[in-house]
Amino acid sequence: MKRQINLLLTLFCFTLFSVTAMAQSFTIKGKVVDQKGEPIFYAVVV
Numbered sequence: 001m002k003r004q005i006n007l008l009l010t011l012f013c014f015t016l017f018s019v020t021a022m023a024q025s026f027t028i029k030g031k032v033v034d035q036k037g038e039p040i041f042y043a044v045v046v
Contacts, residue, residue, distance in 0.1 A: 032043035 032040045
């Protein structure tokens, strides 16, 4: 029983890490502007 729990936990961790790695491969491009439409220089989007 303990071995099955360890196996499931290991598989869950590998799945979680692979999803995280895939999520970091997408690139989003755009422009950050203020209310007047002027670009905001050195803006950081998290």
